[in-house]
Amino acid sequence: MPSPKYHHGDLKNALIEAGIKILSKEGVGGLSLRKVAKRAGVSHSAPYAHFTDKQSLIAAISTEGFKQLYAELDAAVSPYASDPKQQLLEGAWVYVQFALNNRDTFHIMFSGILEKEKDYPAFVEISRKNFERVVDIVRACQDAGVLRPAPPEIMALTVWGQLHGIISLILEGNVSHVILDRFSIREMMLFAMNQMVLGKPLS
Amino acid sequence: MPSPKYHHGDLKNALIEAGIKILSKEGVGGLSLRKVAKRAGVSHSAPYAHFTDKQSLIAAISTEGFKQLYAELDAAVSPYASDPKQQLLEGAWVYVQFALNNRDTFHIMFSGILEKEKDYPAFVEISRKNFERVVDIVRACQDAGVLRPAPPEIMALTVWGQLHGIISLILEGNVSHVILDRFSIREMMLFAMNQMVLGKPLS
């Protein structure tokens, strides 16, 4: 009797939204295609009309995460076009804050949950775009004598790796309370960045 | 007719062994308790006599990984007791090599697969012991003027985070081929370490 409740309009994005919600509520372990479908109000096989498999939905969620990260990075860094050191500091802080505020999305973006990223062009593209932005900031810092002369790509990987390593170790629970109780995350970030930055320390 | 083939002796360790094998062959996605049991030649519910749940087996595998890492670290570093800078270099290289040679164990150890690490005392202990070793090396480096004066714990987190970040980004597929084709992993490691080390650069 009740006519089949087809999902209005854009099921694809509704599924991505539902996925992000579940992710932030139950973590990566609680993310299943069937739950996502139920939350979007469709049958468990409906998602397959829009995503080839679970990996494909995960790719879409990750891509969304990288888009958001890029937007935040750009917004935080752009105002300081004439001050590369400040750009580096603001950019670093945005990355750390993004990781803290979107734990599970961050986890999905970087912890190898997505297995064949190469198969998802939108993912590859926005990922590349983010890294390019870092390279640009690094290049500006080198020109301003804030970072040492070197190929900007390897310097960018070093800066990125430094931030990524510290925040990942913290988020995944690999840093002891001895450290977490003694230093704030901002202190750790500043300390690490100041190992690389030349001249007046960041603060 | 065929009498029940009870597993000889040490099923617990046999299960850990089987888990590590499956992990290295099929990756973390292929690791299931039922497969582990089958590989050890017991029924799918036998593991529950030795592990409370899947997490508990994962904790045991991670603990094994940390023990191995500690042994390799100790073996590589001990010969250079009088040369802190060389200790730092050898230790860093061991960490990177361990990650490359034991991708999936490394992944299980650090990528948040284990959810309540606090519940596994052996895990916490060997994890702490590893970090303490790093702190010791860092302290020696500071005394020798190889690293800047600072609380050794935060300096250790910085060094560890730097290595961990770069190798994790590479392993999880987040570093573009533009970089991977241009620099060797050893070059990246040396470059990163040389941002922190004072005096004559590592090579």
Add this chain to the structure above:
DNA sequence: ACCTGAACACCGTTCAAGT
């Protein structure tokens, strides 16, 4: 103490069928 086999609730994925 150590292990088995049936059972349950949950997955991802496929596919014929419906509108």
Add this chain to the structure above:
DNA sequence: ACCTGAACACCGTTCAAGT
């Protein structure tokens, strides 16, 4: 084109029962 429902193979976990 978009969605449903049954079906299959696979999970983790529990539990009564066997030695």
